[in-house]
Amino acid sequence: MSTSHTPLRTSVIGSHPFPSWLELAASQLDKFGPDDLAELQEDAVIAAVHDQVAAGLDVITDGEQTRLDFNLSFYGFIDGIALESQPPRRFGPPAHDQRGRHPILKPLSAPRGLGVVDEFRRLQRVARALGLPSSITLKASVPGPYTLSGRLVPNLELGYSDRWAITEALLPMVRSELEALVAAGCTEVSVDEPSMSCYAHREDPRRFVDIFNRTVAPVRGKTRVCTHLCFGNYRARAVGPRQLSPLFPAFLDLHCDEMHVEMASREFAELERIGPIAERCDVAVGIVDVKSYYIETADDIERRVKRCLEFAPAERLVFAPDCGLSQTARWAAKRKLNAMVEGVRRVRKSLGIS
Numbered sequence: 001m002s003t004s005h006t007p008l009r010t011s012v013i014g015s016h017p018f019p020s021w022l023e024l025a026a027s028q029l030d031k032f033g034p035d036d037l038a039e040l041q042e043d044a045v046i047a048a049v050h051d052q053v054a055a056g057l058d059v060i061t062d063g064e065q066t067r068l069d070f071n072l073s074f075y076g077f078i079d080g081i082a083l084e085s086q087p088p089r090r091f092g093p094p095a096h097d098q099r100g101r102h103p104i105l106k107p108l109s110a111p112r113g114l115g116v117v118d119e120f121r122r123l124q125r126v127a128r129a130l131g132l133p134s135s136i137t138l139k140a141s142v143p144g145p146y147t148l149s150g151r152l153v154p155n156l157e158l159g160y161s162d163r164w165a166i167t168e169a170l171l172p173m174v175r176s177e178l179e180a181l182v183a184a185g186c187t188e189v190s191v192d193e194p195s196m197s198c199y200a201h202r203e204d205p206r207r208f209v210d211i212f213n214r215t216v217a218p219v220r221g222k223t224r225v226c227t228h229l230c231f232g233n234y235r236a237r238a239v240g241p242r243q244l245s246p247l248f249p250a251f252l253d254l255h256c257d258e259m260h261v262e263m264a265s266r267e268f269a270e271l272e273r274i275g276p277i278a279e280r281c282d283v284a285v286g287i288v289d290v291k292s293y294y295i296e297t298a299d300d301i302e303r304r305v306k307r308c309l310e311f312a313p314a315e316r317l318v319f320a321p322d323c324g325l326s327q328t329a330r331w332a333a334k335r336k337l338n339a340m341v342e343g344v345r346r347v348r349k350s351l352g353i354s
Contacts, residue, residue: 007314007353008305009058010341011284013228013260014141014190015324016048016063017333041066045126051330053130055337056345059137059188062123064326066115074148077114078173080106081152096234104155104166110173116142117180124185139226140186142177144193145170146211164207171215178219190226191216191256194323197229197247198240205250213255226258226284230323244270252280260284262322265291268304271311278312286322288336295335301343314351319344 018026022044029037048063067073075081085100120140127138149166160166174191181189196208216225229247232239244261251259259277263269263286277283287304288296301319308317319340325333348354 005282005315005318006058007317007351008344008348009282009318010056010344011059011139011318011320012052012057012061012337013320013324014061014064014139014192015067015326016051016061016065017325017328017330018065019044019047019330022065042122042126045122046130049123049126049130049132051334052337053132053136055334056341057136057337059139061139061141062119062126064119064141064324066119066122074114074143075102075151077112078108078110078170080104080108094234095237096232096239099151099234101151101153103153104158104160107158108160108166108169108173110176113180114142114173114177116140116177117184120181120184120186137188138186139188139190140181141190141192141228142174142181144191144196144212144215144227145174146208147193147195148174150195167211171211175215175218178216178223182219182223186223188224188226189219190228190258190260192228194228194230194232197244197262198232200251201241201243201246205247206253209250209253213253216255220255224258225256226260227254227256228260228284228323230260230262230286234327242266242269244273248273248276252276254281256281258282258284258318260286260318260320262286264289264296264304264322268307271307274308274317275311278316282316282318283312284318284320287319288321288340290321290323290325290328290333290336293329293332295332296339296343298339298342298346301340302346305344305347309347314353 025040044065045062048065049060052060075083082103082105085102087098087100089097123138145167148170149163152166154160154162154166160169178189193212231242259281263271274283274285285308287301
């Protein structure tokens with residue numbers, strides 16, 4: 001797939017904050033009928049699309065408004081998992097041990113797919129109804145199999161001896177979902193693997209590259225393949241050492257058209273790393289910090305974009321938040337996106353890019 005696009009492109013990772021009314025509704029879903037729920041979902045996607053289009057983004061998503069979690073919601077589509085789980089700790093400061101882990105009870109399968117195709121078709125429908133211009137790209141996001149395996153408990157008797165074995169079982173499910181997305185007309189898909197960047201310091205990063213490349217192999221060259229790498233954002237908390245160095249040079253061999261790296265929350269440490277990435281593919285720089293309630297100004301963004309241009313050419317640069325925006329209040333998310341787009345627009349104008 002060609003990586004050509006408007007230089008200094010603006011994009012998002014995937015998730016967008018839920019409207020307050022959706023948060024309230026999600027806490028009492030048993031009170032709604034199936035048609036009520038469908039209406040809730042569609043209205044929430046319309047709200048997320050509105051926020052992104054109003055900001056002026058080049059690439060938008062459905063905001064993952066039908067997912068209760070970027071990752072865990074997919075377990076509802078996978079047979080063989082005990083969906084009810086108890087977190088080890090319920091109280092105190094938020095951390096990853098407040099998320100449940102799910103035992104595997106029988107061989108894993110996803111006979112209905114993973115649900116992303118339906119999400120994308122809803123996004124297409126909303127975009128048509130709103131009359132969005134074709135210049136706005138509609139992107140779908142899917143967690144990669146290694147990240148998807150993270151909350152599943154191994155089962156030796158069933159052959160799922162460790163996380164790697166579970167990953168191998170999930171890989172064909174993700175791959176099939178990607179193929180179905182391409183068949184549905186999806187021209188840009190992000191295979192999100194934040195767990196790989198979180199744990200590359202303790203694992204062989206070449207093994208991660210092999211997993212990713214086998215996952216995307218059937219759709220390579222048929223859609224724009226992106227990947228999102230960060231260091232964790234559950235309750236705005238990182239879960240791994242926030243360093244890119246353990247990933248490289250191995251991750252330069254990822255078969256993707258766009259590689260996203262978290263930068264803003266790390267005060268743009270290792271910014272020079274985007275240079276080698278840009279020699280292989282487009283590099284999406286996390287330019288606003290989703291873990292901070294400091295609202296970046298357009299001036300901030302303009303300065304940051306110019307710093308990035310010292311290491312990578314404009315035609316290879318994409319700008320996005322550090323991570324999905326689901327853990328950020330909606331009022332702040334909208335202001336951050338507005339500033340991001342305006343700051344990038346200023347640099348485009350100074351370079352004579354329309």
